[in-house]
Amino acid sequence: xxxxxxxxxxxxxxxxxxxxxxxxxxxxxxxxxxxxxxxxxxxxxxxxxxxxxxxxxxxxxxxxxxxxxxxxxxxxxxxxxxxxxxxxxxxxxxxxxxxxxxxxxxxxxxxxxxxxxxxxxxxxxxxxxxxxxxxxxxxxxxxxxxxxxxxxxxxxxxxxxxxxxxxxxxxxxxxxxxxxxxxxxxxxxxxxxxxxxxxxxxxxxxxxxxxxxxxxxxxxxxxxxxxxxxxxxxxxxxxxxxxxxxxxxxxxxxxxxxxxxxxxxxxxxxxxxxxxxxx
Numbered sequence: 001x002x003x004x005x006x007x008x009x010x011x012x013x014x015x016x017x018x019x020x021x022x023x024x025x026x027x028x029x030x031x032x033x034x035x036x037x038x039x040x041x042x043x044x045x046x047x048x049x050x051x052x053x054x055x056x057x058x059x060x061x062x063x064x065x066x067x068x069x070x071x072x073x074x075x076x077x078x079x080x081x082x083x084x085x086x087x088x089x090x091x092x093x094x095x096x097x098x099x100x101x102x103x104x105x106x107x108x109x110x111x112x113x114x115x116x117x118x119x120x121x122x123x124x125x126x127x128x129x130x131x132x133x134x135x136x137x138x139x140x141x142x143x144x145x146x147x148x149x150x151x152x153x154x155x156x157x158x159x160x161x162x163x164x165x166x167x168x169x170x171x172x173x174x175x176x177x178x179x180x181x182x183x184x185x186x187x188x189x190x191x192x193x194x195x196x197x198x199x200x201x202x203x204x205x206x207x208x209x210x211x212x213x214x215x216x217x218x219x220x221x222x223x224x225x226x227x228x229x230x231x232x233x234x235x236x237x238x239x240x241x242x243x244x245x246x247x248x249x250x251x252x253x254x255x256x257x258x259x260x261x262x263x264x265x266x267x268x269x270x271x272x273x274x275x276x277x278x279x
Contacts, residue, residue: 004029011055011062013048015040018154021239038150042160068162073107074114081108082115085230089120094228098125098221100209101232102156102201103136103172106165108234113171125221128172129208131157131183137175138167145177152180152245153200155235174212182207184245190233191249199240202233 003010010031014022017038026033034055040047045054049068056062067073089096099116101109113126130137133149134157151157166172180200187203190196209231212218221227240246 001029003031011052011059013052013055015048017150017152019239020242025239042158067105067107068164070164073105073164074111074166077108077111078115079111082112083119085112086115086120089228089230094226095121096124096230097121097227098127098229099232100127100129100205100212100229102129102131102205102208102234103165104156104158104201105162106136107162108232110164110166110171112232113166117171125174125217126172127208127212128175129156129205130175130177131204132177132179134158136161136165136167137177138169138172142175142177152243153178153183153204154240155199155201156204174215174217176208176212178204178208178211180245182211184249186210187245188249191237196233197237198233199235199237200243200245201235205231205233 002008010026010029011034012026012031013034013036015038016035018035023033023035034048034051036048036051037046040050042049044050052064056064085096085099096116099112101112103109109126109128113124116124116126128137130143131151131153132146133151135143135147136158137143148159161167183200183203185203186206187198187200190198190202190206196202209229213222213229221229237246
């Protein structure tokens with residue numbers, strides 16, 4: 001959007017698993033979009049990172065903002081996202097006691113954690129959520145099961161450790177691994193029970209939060225009246241409406257008393273017009 005306004009040419013490289021909606025929106029704004037194989041490791045010349053680096057070397061005046069190493073990534077969240085969350089909490093007579101979010105580049109969870117611990121509550125517990133198949137979680141033993149396996153959820157998890165992600169326990173105190181199945185089940189619950197139209201990474205964050213709240217430390221937070229837990233839902237459903245998991249959630253049929261009643265009503269013979277008028 002910024003580049004469209006300022007007249008900059010934009011090239012976006014992204015894996016094939018990323019949704020069609022993301023590509024269509026970028027192209028509508030004038031970007032060049034190059035898809036790369038999902039299975040390529042991050043350091044392969046054919047990965048989205050490798051292709052971007054090659055294009056940057058060969059296109060005059062090309063630059064890469066590099067969300068994986070750019071210190072302004074976590075700083076943006078330390079100075080904006082974090083204070084926004086804090087302002088919402090302090091408007092009530094309480095503090096934020098636990099913050100739970102997914103980790104992609106790590107900029108969000110790192111920056112928000114620093115804001116919370118420096119300026120709001122040094123004892124705030126920060127929990128990182130990492131999909132099974134990724135290697136971001138600490139300790140590394142959490143990543144052994146399923147390491148390298150593909151996962152459908154977009155926007156979180158990597159097969160390398162981004163420089164901007166702080167894995168220091170002082171910043172991210174605990175980690176939870178989540179599955180696609182749990183993530184998409186949580187998305188369905190958020191939609192049908194809360195009216196929140198969110199994507200897969202939001203489902204990962206919620207399912208991770210629920211899993212952590214069942215751990216020994218999580219139960220202490222869950223069982224203490226007055227403590228506040230914030231779960232960051234970072235995406236909306238717009239980018240995922242063509243994905244198989246969303247269509248399954250949207251169109252799968254579930255038994256309900258209302259559905260049974262509707263079927264019964266529609267199965268009845270039409271009422272003759274005269275009889276209908278007398279009802």
